Amino acid sequence: MKFTKMHGAGNDYVYVDLFREELPVDAPELARQVSDRHTAIGSDGLILIQPSDKADARMRMFNADGSEAEMCGNGLRCVAKYVYDHDIARKEELTLETGAGLLTVQVFPEEGRVKQVRVNMGQPILESKQIPTTLAGDPPVEADLPVGDQTLKVTCVSMGNPHCITFVDKLSDEWVHGVGPQVEKHATFPNRVNAEFIEVISPTELNMRVWERGSGETMACGTGACAVAVAGVLSGRCERKVTIHLLGGDLELEWSEETGEVFMTGPAVEVYSGEWTGGNS
Template identity: 45%
Template sequence: MRFTKMHGLGNDFVVLDGVRQTLSITPALAARLADRRFGIGCDQVLLVEAPRLPGTDFHYRIFNADGSEVEQCGNGARCFARFVHDAGLTDKTEIPVGTAAGPILLRVQPDEQITVDMGVPRLVPAQIPFLADADAPTYTLDLDGETVELAAVSMGNPHAVLRVDSVDSAPVTSLGPRIERHPRFPNRVNVGFLQVQDPGHVRLRVWERGAGETLACGTGACAAVVAGRRWGLLDARVAVSLPGGTLVIQWPGAGQPVQMTGPAARVFDGEIDL
């Protein structure tokens, strides 16, 4: 099996070309490829497939390090665009792609940055999914007697966003897994810890379901800006500083799509004997 190792701000991926080679990816195989000691090693395995949805050029599948398949990955989407462009699978600079969460549009910029139209955020609890009576900017979640306040947003995958005074001291590794598997999130949830520096700049750490804390999370950055905008704290254009680097997120407001811009890099190509 041929593969390409890529990363977006340190969030790393094994990218598989399912257009030019026949692949059958199971959860067990994805977990084996993602294993950093016995496999190749990555946060997610990305699969490039022939299009399934009308009006798209490719289909995009994402497997977490534990083998679970998920709906969307923003950093992965940028790597997907870089991969299909550099591999000669397309010469377009605007690439419509289908995902389990619906179509997205990838744009390769002249400066080699990738912009992803992530679509309109989903805020209705049933669409996230999150168990709540009605949409609200903030919810209270009970954690065995301890309560936390958070926003719930779907960017094609579910996110909880908590505001913290400092991401450096945020309880990412202790609180993240508890919220990830909270019963009010039926499909589990990614958990973002958001520190607002000023209306145009935030810091963020993300605990990703099925992967643990990663150096960057594109959908998490989008969800954090949506939450911050709904709280009245952020501008329409925000620089999001993650441990692996910075993304620029733009969201005009309700009913509008989120635009994410950032880098994507190829690390190496290889083959693995299965």
């Protein structure tokens, strides 16, 4: 099976082009196999690029533990780059089918290859039951979330997948690796949740680290960055246009006051291609 390794702001996945390839095993098992960073390719998970009867291509995303997620913003940008660069659909505005619905993507090619991608991520989901969470509020803003021996003030948003955002004075490993796993599996989130921890630099600039559902800490999370931009506005901490600094690079976010849609702009990078022959070959 041929594959391509790509990343968006350091959020890396193994991509398989199902226009041309077939999977050797089922997708959850393949995700677990290829994601191991010591014995395999190494990635945050697996993304499949498939034909669609509704769009230019369909994206399916599987976390490193084999669980399927609805969406991945960084992954979506890479899918757009792949679709353009590999001649699946050679146009600068693409429609991609995801678990969170149809999304419109604008690519910015240079010398025939895409470098930057702007995604219309749609409107955030703010109803608690649809996020989903049992916390009160539509959405919960600065809601109390007991975790261990402390109570966090959290804001919850869905961008097609669930996010729980905590604003902190100073980012640290203890927040991400200590608190993050507890938030991910907290009983108030029936489908688990992505946990973002945010340090505010200014109303237009934020630092972010993320503990992703099913993958652990990743270098970046596009849907998470979108959710953070929304949470920052809802809690009065940031403006509607903001730069978010992640471990793997920067993303530009805008939550449109006119349409209510969230726009994300960031890089998409193809690292290398290869052939997967199985973990024991």
